[in-house]
Amino acid sequence: MQEQQLVDAIAKLVIEQLKNVDVYNPEDKIPVGISARHVHLCREDLETLFGKGYQLNKKKDLMGGQFAAQECVTLIGTKLRAIENVRVLGPERSKSQVEISRTDAIKLGLTAPVRLSGDLAGSAPIALVGPKGVVYLKEGCIIAKRHIHMSPADAAKFGVEDKQVVKVRFESGRGGILEDVPIRVDDSFTLEMHIDTDEANGLGIGKDMGILIK
Amino acid sequence: MQEQQLVDAIAKLVIEQLKNVDVYNPEDKIPVGISARHVHLCREDLETLFGKGYQLNKKKDLMGGQFAAQECVTLIGTKLRAIENVRVLGPERSKSQVEISRTDAIKLGLTAPVRLSGDLAGSAPIALVGPKGVVYLKEGCIIAKRHIHMSPADAAKFGVEDKQVVKVRFESGRGGILEDVPIRVDDSFTLEMHIDTDEANGLGIGKDMGILIK
Numbered sequence: 399m400q401e402q403q404l405v406d407a408i409a410k411l412v413i414e415q416l417k418n419v420d421v422y423n424p425e426d427k428i429p430v431g432i433s434a435r436h437v438h439l440c441r442e443d444l445e446t447l448f449g450k451g452y453q454l455n456k457k458k459d460l461m462g463g464q465f466a467a468q469e470c471v472t473l474i475g476t477k478l479r480a481i482e483n484v485r486v487l488g489p490e491r492s493k494s495q496v497e498i499s500r501t502d503a504i505k506l507g508l509t510a511p512v513r514l515s516g517d518l519a520g521s522a523p524i525a526l527v528g529p530k531g532v533v534y535l536k537e538g539c540i541i542a543k544r545h546i547h548m549s550p551a552d553a554a555k556f557g558v559e560d561k562q563v564v565k566v567r568f569e570s571g572r573g574g575i576l577e578d579v580p581i582r583v584d585d586s587f588t589l590e591m592h593i594d595t596d597e598a599n600g601l602g603i604g605k606d607m608g609i610l611i612k
Numbered sequence: 613m614q615e616q617q618l619v620d621a622i623a624k625l626v627i628e629q630l631k632n633v634d635v636y637n638p639e640d641k642i643p644v645g646i647s648a649r650h651v652h653l654c655r656e657d658l659e660t661l662f663g664k665g666y667q668l669n670k671k672k673d674l675m676g677g678q679f680a681a682q683e684c685v686t687l688i689g690t691k692l693r694a695i696e697n698v699r700v701l702g703p704e705r706s707k708s709q710v711e712i713s714r715t716d717a718i719k720l721g722l723t724a725p726v727r728l729s730g731d732l733a734g735s736a737p738i739a740l741v742g743p744k745g746v747v748y749l750k751e752g753c754i755i756a757k758r759h760i761h762m763s764p765a766d767a768a769k770f771g772v773e774d775k776q777v778v779k780v781r782f783e784s785g786r787g788g789i790l791e792d793v794p795i796r797v798d799d800s801f802t803l804e805m806h807i808d809t810d811e812a813n814g815l816g817i818g819k820d821m822g823i824l825i826k
Contacts (some may be wrong), residue, residue, distance in 0.1 A: 454726055455761045501715055501810070575789040601790075601814060
């Protein structure tokens with residue numbers, strides 16, 4: 399081998415064999431959406447909280463056909479402390495789900511697990527209060543697990559696949575790297591990483607883009 | 613050079629020249645202290661809030677001769693929203709200082725800068741309410757910048773020096789790497805990384821140890 403080839407070959411070996419190494423392309427940028435605490439309701443719970451036959455009123459369109467409703471509820475946890483004015487998201491779901499930050503969970507006295515949306519088995523109990531009634535969920539309260547939505551075209555561009563777990567770096571002044579970020583690929587998805595307010599505030603993330611690390 | 617030496621030399625070069633690479637020793641562990649929002653008061657402001665000649669009452673000893681006092685105040689920001697029961701730390705300081713999380717800052721409507729303790733020039737204004745009076749700080753409210761305290765012996769052990777900026781990794785299930793972490797070395801310091809509640813909650817850090825990355 400020529401000297402340059404030898405150097406290249408060894409460099410490759412060194413990089414492959416080194417553990418705890420992150421190599422990434424700063425151009426692999428991911429837009430970020432920050433989710434504040436919110437509630438998804440099933441029809442039955444919506445009617446208990448807001449009245450028989452009630453329909454949510456759209457306030458603002460969100461990604462993937464979801465919307466922020468004008469309606470809010472109050473959450474009460476096991477310490478009997480309340481968090482007021484928690485936004486309901488529509489449309490209705492088959493099962494009610496409350497998504498809070500870990501800061502909220504500590505305030506409410508809940509040991510809510512970090513989960514992807516819909517994965518509710520064994521999640522925390524919580525009470526919801528609306529203008530027409532109250533609902534006690536025996537389970538349904540989670541801390542949303544950060545994740546990335548992308549289309550098959552984006553997945554091809556980044557060289558990743560559905561369910562792959564990656565890291566994302568933020569150069570936000572108070573930045574860092576968030577690990578353990580699963581990717582979800584679907585035709586209907588727009589490229590966006592979803593994080594919660596704790597993750598955004600702890601890393602000083604506002605309108606910053608994340609950088610994908612495979 | 614022998615072959616092994618050549619490989620070592622090239623490996624070193626490759627590592628040095630690669631950008632965006634973190635190499636660390638998982639044994640370089642740093643204990644973590646999580647700071648909740650709190651207030652330091654000067655004598656004058658303490659007397660305004662709690663009364664002439666008032667002395668803080670110790671509730672719990674903290675690191676470096678500081679203590680959590682039994683006394684609390686209410687903070688009010690530019691949105692006229694309040695955060696109640698904010699702990700006062702003793703002993704008194706020459707200048708009052710309020711340390712809140714970015715989550716708190718957003719709630720209060722403040723654009724508090726991320727700063728190391730004591731660096732208050734141009735920081736956010738905030739109102740404090742005590743049982744005997746109120747104080748309006750034209751500046752003094754910051755979001756505490758994460759940092760590591762260590763003794764000269766620890767610094768030697770880790771191979772770092774005072775004011776060096778490092779990264780710290782957390783394998784906390786919802787973990788990641790916090791960048792931009794200055795080190796402060798002093799004989800009086802016990803080895804501890806200080807982070808706030810947003811950083812702890814965003815990365816799921818409880819009693820986890822951080823791993824130093826130089």
